[in-house]
Amino acid sequence: MHPHTTRDTSAQASEVHLAASVSGLLLSLYRLAATERIGAFEQRVFALLHEHMEFDSAWLGHSTLTPLGPQLHSSHTDNAVPGFVTDWEQVKGQDPLVGLVAGRPGGTVALSVQREALGLPLRALCRRQGIAHVLCGAHLAAPARRTTHLSLYRKPRRQPYAERDLRMVECVIAHLAAALEQNRLCRMREMRDSGNDSDSDSDGTATALFDADGFLQYADESFRERMALQWRAWDGLTLPGEARQPLLHARGAGFTGACLRLTAERVGDLVLVRACPRGAAGLLTPRELAVARLFGKGLSHKVVARQLGIAPTTVRHHLRQAYAKLGVGDKGALAGRLRG
Template sequence: MNRLDPASLLQAFSTLTLDLQRLAQHQDIEHFQHHALARLSQLLAFDSAWWGRSAVINGLPHEHNSYLYQLPPDYLADWQSIRHLDVTVARVHASPGEAVIIDMRDSANGSALNWLGQRHGLGELLCVIHIDPQTHLSHHLTLYRQPAAPKFNVQDCQMINNLMLHLVAAVSANQIRTLVAMRETLTSPRNLALAVCDPRGVLQCAERGFVDLLLSEWPQWRGPTLPVPLDERGHDGKHIHIQASPVGDQLLLAARINRALPQLSPRENDVAQGFGEGKTYKEVARDLGLSPNTVRHHIRAIYTKLGVKDKARIAHLVHAPPD
């Protein structure tokens, strides 16, 4: 895009941020970043991009999740092989929130970065990071132009500096919307707390109740990395159960307290669970293949064993919804 006058640039920026909010609400978690970057390219021209999240360990960034836009899958492995020589890392971390421009063909920036640029047909890069004050993970966005493309300029830097917070917020909003949509597809959605984590087990976003449930199982946990490794098998603990579902390169997590109460027999636990989900006598009887009178017999035994007098209290004891 040609250089814009201040008034036109402000209007274009405002329209872009509104479009990012719209995309966050309507795109699924797997495709949001693609559409967001495609929209960004209409205002700030680039040929390819790398958008991800990482943590600095012993001075080197370790990627937690990455999205490559118009870049081959092996780009990440190639970069990891030279990351200790990439001058971009030190420069962006020296001034978080301030974009840097680096010529990947300039010998002054090192032979490793020269090799990476030549291997993937890249000329300049424009990179900015935002460091999360709670998790200390850095969101990073790198835009690339081919060698023959116009150079990045000061206006491009100002644009991406001001846009980065909006991009981070849009990612978070998109993940939260995904959690809400996921909740509606699950059994007893009000009895669940949801979260998103990356392949390394680092929480990307979580409902408050999810953290409370983790603390009930692991009181000393402080995050942001999950206290135990998780895969699609989830986790069955002493106090909680966590279901894990892959979405792209991330996991959607649904946690609930274990519904079985040791005072009850297996059949009584089944009946208590049914009432905890708000079902009627007839619905519980139908689902369990019992007569309504048998269900009533079980409910009386449950009242006695748990020391309660109504079904609402059973619901609270069996699986009180995390707040």
């Protein structure tokens, strides 16, 4: 057999094996995303990766890229020395992986610590952690500059990461980011519904996940509309200042405003926030409330329809629903009920 033929056959077999490994991993990954709790999901991901790759420790995180370096929102480690993430925060400005990963097609890079021109603090961190070889993949979601990263580490006795390892992470990293989002959204909806005494639509409750510093990560479609009831100029990025302390640091205190009630619950390293309107607004859907408010100000059906980008018949439908839910029969009573 010709040597070239042998090499071609070996390469084809390697590609087939890689494809089968990736396929099996992804099937399990999405199944776990739909069934596991936040926190437990990440640990199951590490166990799944161990079935397909060799590594001694790992780090899975979600962050926003800033000029000062990644701002971590969620972080999970596997078999890392305690204090690893805290120590990394102190030297992240010297970590070359962010720039290397961003500049490489596929968003994946491998390096050996001894071969890289790393600063002394970063070398010391790797030495304390027993890290000799690093394989890092990242998926960037533009334009928010949110990134999901996976870093796999090997000890000095191990071989450096090979091209197959790079290819494996390249194939998986975007799916891992999608599975993380699916996991958060599934758990968020489950907890929203379990926290309501009635159907979530009629109850008016919306939910969102924030990180421990109050930065918004995931939210129901109606969450921003609910928040605007209390804070009309809410930036949609972080918890308002007056709600931050009672929700993030005062255990079980919650926040109650003139138009909105917020409660918080820890979920892994994130915080689930439930937003429930108070008074009449809490009985209406966001669209019914918007229509009722404009109509109550004296605007006609056509003007309300034009401002909201819907048909006049749809405006009438929402008004009928609002009248029925609020127990009123005319425009004046509607406006008064909403003011009350």
